[in-house]
Amino acid sequence: MFEPVRGGTRGGQAEFKWTDVAADKDREHYLGHSINAPTGRWQKNKDIHWYSRDQQSLLDGRDEEIRQVKELEANALAVALGFEPNPTNTTQTKDTNKREAGVPPATEEERRLEKEEKRRRKAARREEKRVKKEMRKLKREEDERIENDDRQRKRSARSRSRSPRPRDRHTSQRYRRRSFTPPVR
Incomplete structure (x- = not known):
């Protein structure tokens, strides 16, 4: 159709x-x-x-970039496993920090100091976390206590009965109506 x-x-x-x-x-x-x-x-x-x-030049550029990334990953993996990095790598790392650049500490003393510093930082983070947790717990308990007090006040203030509440003595004496004229004798 x-x-x-x-x-x-x-x-x-x-x-x-x-x-x-x-x-x-x-x-x-x-x-x-x-x-x-x-x-x-x-x-x-x-x-x-x-x-x-030109599609070929785009593909060549992409292939070169992928090759460089793979080289960097292979070098980082070799350093992490304790091997020497590949000497054919001509690219320079931008990081000046030894650990981020993949260079291990030279001596046992440096390793020991680095581990000690790492433990201190970890302990400080743990302590900070514990203090935050304790503060949250205290705040939660305080909020619950206030909420319970409010709930108790509301419960004691209301009744399910429809009859008028009995007045206590002090309230009834205080608000008793008196006449402003003197009593007649």
Whole structure:
């Protein structure tokens, strides 16, 4: 029902190739309102010259980057396992800190001092955590105590009975109505 009555393609659509557009001197005119090449403010960082870019150079750059990352990972793993790093590595690490650069401490004394410092930091973190936990516990207990006091006050203040509450003596004497005129004799 929705198929065209006439067969074939109209306007040479079947012969269109992006390679022809890449070679044409007026290629920007082809790409004006194409889905493949948005223009103007709708472009939003899209590459409108994707059809004429050299794909091989992009792949080579990506492969080189992956190779460098793999080399760095292999060197870091070798250092972590206690082996010497690969001498073919020409890239320099940016970190000046020995531990982050992957260089182990030189002597036993340095290792011992480093371990001791690490233990101190860990103990300080543990103590700080314990104090925070204790403070949270105290605050929670205080909040619960206040909440329970409020609950007790509310319970004692209300009754399920519909009859009026009996007044205690002190309240009834204090608020008893008296006349302002002197008593008659």
